[in-house]
Amino acid sequence: MRPLTLQRLLLQCSVLALILFAVVLVAVKMGAVPVSLYGLGRDLISVFLGQTSHLSSDYGMIVNEIRFPRILLAIVVGASLSVAGTSFQALLRNPLADPYVLGVSMGAALGAILALIFESHLALPVWLAVLFTPLGAFLGAAGTIAAVYFLGRREGQIDSATLLLAGIISSSFLSAVIIFLLTSGREFRGMAFWLMGDLSSSLQSSLRWVLSIGFLLATGAIYTTAADLNLLLAGEKEAMHLGVDVRRVRLVVYIAASILTGLAVSVSGAIGYVGLLVPHVMRLLFGSDHRTLIPTAAFGGAIAVVIADTLARTVVAPSELPVGAMTALFGAPLFIYLLRRRMA
């Protein structure tokens, strides 16, 4: 017996945090304008010492105002998608579930676009306008997962294959609606790029707060059900007999995962494969206990999206790829590898 201890969990998380830190350093350095790590370190020390006047101005602007916010955004989006994927896999008892596959990302995207359309017709106060798009995305995500959940049932039980089909059908239907809206509305012409997943848009600082606080609250809420999710893997009946309040857990995870997907999609579009693959890789590394899996998947998702976004903005520099294209480029082969490994 080797039960999970807090020390082991913290050790695993610190290792991942260190990797994330290293990845962030490289990401800050890479780009169209070269940035030296030495200069960056000197600047960080200056900031800590309160000597902001010493900052060298040539790349300080690029690092502080462009790359760093974008990397932070990638961290939160990656962690959100990965935690959402982990939750959907446990909740639906389906190893192939993730926000993208189930069409939840497309639902969130549609919600966000509808919110934008309504917002332009309503004269909303600024604070409400900021919340309006994420709220629309959340409702879109929650509505889609509810629809897919009911379409994916056969004889009262969730059926894996039917569920995935329901997801794929919802996804393609929703993207058709989105394309229709985008083409008919003049102001949305540039958004096709966003649909593939794009982290380049700069956010208002209030939206950044909404995103970060939403991420922490939703992930925290899901983490309180971590031990319950372990039992839910064996089925709802089984979990109930072991003392899990299945209805409460389902509701908490459903709402929290919809919030995570809604927030991530409203700021970055639909980035695929992160929610599907990162949890599986973390399971291979650390086991399938959700008390470990949820935090490690959050770090793993952050690491994956920071790397993907760094590649997306550097491989074809000075132009950029959508980050979703990058995750698909690496995700699809990895997915096939995992699938074959599973069957072997």
Added chain:
Amino acid sequence: MTRSAQASPARSDPREAPRNNSDVRLSIEQVSYAYSANTSQAPLFTLEANSFQARPGEVVAILGPNASGKSTLLQLIAGALVPLSGRVLLDGFVTHALAPRARAQRIAMVQQETPLLFPVRAWEFVLQGRHSYGRTLRFDNEDDLLVARNALAQVDADQLSDRWINEISGGERQRVILARALCQQPLLLLLDEPTLHLDIGAQVNLLVTLRRLAAENRYTVVVVTHELNLAAEYADQVVLLQKGKSLRVGSPASVYQRDLLEQVFHTALTVEQRSNGRPRVNLLPTS
């Protein structure tokens, strides 16, 4: 609660002390249930009112052909289904009204095998039985580990502790599942066809283990099974169901009547009353 209102099982063993309410642990009182596709239609399946009682240390077998309502009755006892009428009392508590955690600390259910989505090791699986004793984010403590080790030892499965649950034999897995139920430290142990998919040696082994656990830990054990002879050998009481009706409740000797069993199971058989007071059923070859 008056005794006369109960369909009290007639017990054939005169050595048994007469029951009084104080030592009854499990009391099924006129419990019925109906499944229907929707509320306007007639029910697809009805379980008619059922009553029996069981004490600590007693093993009750629920017998009957397929679709006779055995599993439904077990789910009603577990409190997983809310009865249409009547109630199930466990030490005076209505089982379906208990909160999930409180229920899991009193009632353990061993179900027909459910596949796991991601494999775990046997000890992890057994520790799941401690779930209802932990707080939301508490990590497993020494007490939990001790209970888990004891549970594995009680079913003679300590050597399986570090094996993957999907890589051990059916009989071994059934023992690990039983160990998880023991980890719940229940008053009532329910088993839904635990001998399914087991070879005959493993079946006998499981029933012997159940008998011993019921005696040692003072569990009340209710087991749904198709194995007439195993039930005859190891149960104190049997409940015979047919098409949702409880035909007879009592000791194996009083329930195992040739005419009755032939009519219920639609096959020719003989019932032999053995010297130990327990009957044995022999199937007759049909021409």
